[in-house]
Amino acid sequence: MMNIKCLIIDDEEPTIQHLIKYINKVPYLKLEKYFLDPADAIEYLSSNVVDIIFIDIEMPNSELDGIDFIKIMGNSQNYILTTSHPKYALDGFDYSAIDFLHKPYSYDRFLEAVKKIKDLVSRKKPNETTEDEYIIIKVEKGYNKILLNEISYISSEKNYINIYSNDECFKALFTMQSIEEKLPSHTFMRVHKSFIINLNKIKTFNIDDIIIKKGMSEKHIPLGDIYKKKFMEYFDSKILKSS
Numbered sequence: 558m559m560n561i562k563c564l565i566i567d568d569e570e571p572t573i574q575h576l577i578k579y580i581n582k583v584p585y586l587k588l589e590k591y592f593l594d595p596a597d598a599i600e601y602l603s604s605n606v607v608d609i610i611f612i613d614i615e616m617p618n619s620e621l622d623g624i625d626f627i628k629i630m631g632n633s634q635n636y637i638l639t640t641s642h643p644k645y646a647l648d649g650f651d652y653s654a655i656d657f658l659h660k661p662y663s664y665d666r667f668l669e670a671v672k673k674i675k676d677l678v679s680r681k682k683p684n685e686t687t688e689d690e691y692i693i694i695k696v697e698k699g700y701n702k703i704l705l706n707e708i709s710y711i712s713s714e715k716n717y718i719n720i721y722s723n724d725e726c727f728k729a730l731f732t733m734q735s736i737e738e739k740l741p742s743h744t745f746m747r748v749h750k751s752f753i754i755n756l757n758k759i760k761t762f763n764i765d766d767i768i769i770k771k772g773m774s775e776k777h778i779p780l781g782d783i784y785k786k787k788f789m790e791y792f793d794s795k796i797l798k799s800s
Contacts, residue, residue, distance in 0.1 A: 561678055562607040565591035566598045566626065567639065568616040572660070576611055576639070579667045586671065595621040599629060599700055603693040604739045607634075609655070609674045614640040627654075629700050633691065635677065637670050692739060694720070694729040701727055705744065709771040710778060711736060711753040723772040748788055749781035756791075764789070 563586055567573050573591050580586045589607055592598040595616065614623035621629075627636060636654040639662075655677065656670035690705045707722040713733045720727040720736075729736075737747055747753050748767060760768045760775060764785065767778040780788060 559585050559675070559679065560587050561585055561609060561674055563588050564598065564602075564607045564610045565612075566595050566610060566616075566623070567591070567613040568593050568618040569613070572613070572639070576667075579664055582664070583668075583671055585675070594619050595623070595626040596695075596700075598626065599693050600695075602630070602634070603691075608678050609635045609637060611637050611639055611658075614638055629693070629702060631702065633702075635674065637674070690741075694727055694731075696727070696729070703727060705741070705755075706757070708745075708755050709758045710755060710769050710776060711745075713751045721771055721776070746784075746788065746791065748784045749779050752778050752781075754778055762788075762792075 563580055565573055565576055565588065567576070570593070573593075577588060577591070580588050589605065590598075590601060592601070595612075596619070598610075612623045612626060616622045623638065623640070627634075637656045637658060638654050639658045639660060641660040655673050658666060658670055691702050692705065694701050694703065703720060703722060709721045709723065711721065711733070712719045714728075716730065716732070717728050718731045718733060718736055720729060733747070733751070733753065737745070737753055740753065744756055745753055746756055754767060754769055758770045760770050762768065762780070765780055767780055769776045769778055
């Protein structure tokens with residue numbers, strides 16, 4: 558049976574519980590999490606995937622409202638808007654919301670929206686992946702979304718890390734271990750105690766040194782002794798050898 562993973566973001570607990578009751582009545586809907594604060598949902602989605610987000614638009618109890626959240630996350634997510642104020646619906650549809658539920662809404666109306674989700678998910682190919690794979694990091698004035706395929710490498714600096722994309726550098730309060738755990742291992746590799754690299758950005762390498770493409774420039778990354786065996790074994794099968 559198809560499972561559709563759901564997330565709820567709303568700053569009112571009674572509204573959340575009402576929606577949970579509806580979700581639990583539909584066999585193929587699976588509630589992953591619910592959040593009262595959109596900022597917590599952003600952090601969760603940096604390392605988890607859902608199929609649909611039920612999100613309230615107006616959340617006066619939080620620093621971010623639904624529209625702020627959608628602006629940050631963009632079209633990488635599927636949204637069903639839930640609000641008592643229909644005047645906000647147009648803003649949400651500007652960001653390709655699937656449907657709009659005007660509170661209080663009936664179970665029948667909820668099922669109409671759910672059918673749209675089911676149709677959307679069923680049209681996707683089983684192994685389809687999105688080019689919008691990303692991480693979200695907290696910065697001084699909000700949040701930055703960074704596409705994984707734009708990251709060249711990551712370096713450590715005391716309690717911070719620096720994430721270098723094609724043409725920007727983002728500083729974030731992470732340890733190297735914590736950011737390494739959030740990155741897909743088939744694309745990123747720790748090659749030094751102070752460096753993680755995007756394997757797709759490698760230009761050349763030898764037993765001691767890796768050259769990474771960073772936009773129009775290059776960066777020399779040292780290959781640490783304890784990481785050499787894993788790194789060389791990864792590329793051994795990819796190296797063309799004469800017979």
